[in-house]
Amino acid sequence: MSGVTVSRRRFLGGAAALGTAAGLGGLAGCSRGERPADELLLWGVSGDQVPNQQKVLDGFTAAHPGVKVVARSVPSAVDGDATPVITAVRGGDAPDVWYMDRFTGAQYAAIGLLEPIDDLIKEFGDEGITDDYLRFGVNELTYQGRLYGLPVGTDVRALYYNKTLLRDAGVDLDELDPKNGPLTVERVFELSGKVTKKDARGNYTQMGLVPWLDQGWGYTWSIGTGAVYFDDRACGLDLTAAPVVAAFQMLADWGRDAGHSQVNAFTNSYQPPTNAAPSQSAFLAGKTAFTVQTSTTVFGLKKYAPDLEYGFTFLPVQKAGDQPYTWSGGFSVVAPKGSRMTREVWELMKFYGGKPGQQIFSPATKSLPTLKSLFDERSLADMKPFIDQLEYSTSRPPIPVSSLWWDALVQVHSAMKIGSQTPASALERAQARVGPQMEAYCPFTMPEGYGQKGL
Amino acid sequence: MTAVLDPRATAGPEPAPSGRSRLRPSRSTGRAPDGSTYGGWSAVLVRVVMIALCLLFLLPLYWMVASSLKTNEEMATYPPSWWPAVPQLGNYTDAVSTFPFWTMFANSVIITVASVVFAVVSNFLVAYGFACVEWPGRDKLFYVVLATLFLPFPVTLIPMFDLFANLGWVNTYLPLIVPHLFASAFYTFLLRQFLLQVPKDMLDAARVDGAGEWRIAWRLVFPSALPALTAVAIFSAVAAWNDFLGPLVYLQDTKVQTLSVGLQYFRSTQTEDLQYNQLMAASVLVVIPLVVLFFVFQRYFLRGISLGGFK
């Protein structure tokens, strides 16, 4: 127990006017001693990725003998809930390096949760380190011109299809070959019509593409309709622009025609809307012929449905001849406030987020590399079709209100699923929530090159 | 708002005589609320209805236990089976080894025991002050106690978080147990109702004999209030054991985390391969201590709150 705690104890004892307070000292939970400089604390991955991370860390300690890395899995109750890290930082127990979903990078930077790493780059002579990284990955970690971390892995969204179901419905699978380019949305729905089945009571028993399921976010479709969410000149977010409305309208129309409650009753039988295990999915169960999913899904397919005969192609486009499109997410290594920002910390970030780390981590977890020089790695050959899509890809806008913005869009999406609101009014409500919050951060400009395609 | 929950009111069907053994309500008849007894068909009917109600209430518990014994494949079969084909006791050993179950169990025990001890002691003292010592302004102040009964917890969430963060108490047990040192409206209210039945004559006699209040409180009143204290102990044990938001906000380090959040942690660490059967097994293990506690103290417990009355 440190001296500070003892004085607190005294204060309490007095305040409480209870002798029992004296017993508190023994109950103070873990005591936080200072960690030695060569012992780094990492908040890393969790679950079955831990062994893969351990391989990366083993590689790091082999290259940097004398440095010890203590890796901790951090429970995050729900997505986008920053409670753990806020608690740790405020409690003076912050990790040195944090494996963070980089989508919220700009937001956490804006609220002062992260340390910029520009000084580390300069101090240790690593200028130019970002050149090899995917631009959108770096941009997601950039806020007001400063860099806050290194992107570790990424993914793309694609249209997966169940070959058996389609073949049984008499569909020629050649049409779905990626070398023929993307299909139109209309055509995918036509093919879907061929596989759709209902039982005597009118319940769906088999469907084609349920466009809002899995990664079929309204946001995903809106990239296809050409939505741009942020306008630099006006420093404004626009969720009510025509392309955004059009994307959500597509979902609303489809839902109206297919019957919202019938579709939900069908999909949610195999895929609970929340708390679904990764093995619980209508596509994995062989009940839907198509789904929009991330490249990482090949991992789950292999694990939970090894016999499922599947293929994947580009996301369907609005009209024939449109350019393919997709978007990417992924994780990063960052230094939260309270990180000691030493050479060792920087070395760990560079190793984990750089070539050596990704060479180990990407093949094992089926995530795509963020380093262009790794695109042709032999160990990543099976992911090559996805890697090739990265040049069409972009990330979600790195804005300081990113989780609020995303939540608002997900809620509009949720309204489309149940048909409770029109796209226009739902998006207006979302705009009313997010717009004013964004204004508080103005003036703000997007990182250079955001939204432009190409590597 | 509080006059109805009257600080002056006493409860209990009869003036309580002195001594622990006689602090017992006149309910030896064990009658139904309306004092009647049922016979013949209506007795059967009432039993059938009650058994049905009990089964309905126990269904989720049953499902939890049944699920905890299934294989993961059987969990995913539709329609679900009522009882596992082959009960998988291994789920339990797997569950406790997949996440730091025993560490979290120990944390839960420490936090719960400390909370209970502190709650019992502090609420007893405060209730004694409100029930057994007569002082000017006492009842007015008790209205304030009752008013705080209705204070919404969220109001305190952020300020307390900031306070405890500034004190450096985050990721320690302190934010979850220290507040129990300072009594709480609900338990003070329960205990006070009970203590009001302690005969004044007995207290006065002790005072005339020269006993100090402190001594009277601990030697005379505390032992006779044990049933009500048991009720407070069990209520606060359940509240501490099942508390979700508190540990969620204050404890992020698995070394200090409790089981209630541990279950959520278990789920989040298994994102790629969630074993629901093990999750259910872990849930069963979380519930068992409370169920045991309830059965062991059931008799005391019910007497404690019954005697307190609600007036």
Added chain:
Amino acid sequence: MTSPAATATGRAAPPRERTAPGTASSAPRSRRRARQRMSSAERRRLRTGLLFVSPWIVGVLAFVIYPLVYSFVISLTRYSGMQTPTFVGFQNYVAAFTDPLVRTSTGNTLFYAGLAVPVGLVVAVVLALCMNRNVREVAVYRAALYVPSLVPAFALAFIFAVFVNPQFGLVSRLLALTGRQNVDLLQDPTTAKIVIVTMAQLGAGNAALIFLAGLRNIPTTLYEAARVDGAGRWKQLTSITLPLLSPAILFNLITGISGALQVFTEAYVLTNGKGDPDNGTLFYMLYLYKNAFSYASLGYACALAVLLFVAGMILSLLVYVLSRRLVHYDVAAG
């Protein structure tokens, strides 16, 4: 002037044997005396009394007054929890009144409270009546009806997800018997809330114990007298049991309202913190929590908390005023 306490004391005692032991008659006198002057004995008692209740006084200052004041102060700022707060005046309150989700989450919470509180009271009274039956196996009923209250919400949420599965769950199975289509209760904002209300009923055991305590304090002689007068079972319930239970009902009502306004855990675990579908289970407290810890808008969250506090106080007061007419207190003993 009669103090409310004195009035209530008189009224709180039911007829005949409900005479309060000792304290009831002496207290109003001592109270009136206190207003005049304090003897040294009284001062000593005051000191002793204050000393005994001092933990609570400290508690109120630290855990009630301080948070209230602090919440209010923070509610006037923009504050992420990480940087120094910036004063913004009443901007957060203005934002709260125009935020569509404040309206939605308030509506959800009121819907939940409007349903869960009365249903909860009825269920708890029924459970208490069962727990109080004059049968040999009553201990079994007590345990069976109370033990579900011990199950953590997380486990319940998972179990309920199975029960409401659109194809294999109990509800859809019943619908299938009538030849109707499957429904997904969790994909409709109204039925999703009803599922959560249903889930909450498994925790009715605690309120039931409070009622049980009240039931056991109703003198059996009252029922005997009523039966002599020829009152039937229903008449006994409505004219003796429920009126004499009314203080307990009021207590459970107010704690029930307070709890319903703060409903959080069920929705958090059942929808993974999302409040799906279409914010149908986004309760006020969940929205407050998200603002504080997902969007790092502590200032805004504090404004929401202050508003909730005000609303809770107004509601409690309203219930209290109504209860003065409805809650039964006998005047017989004084």
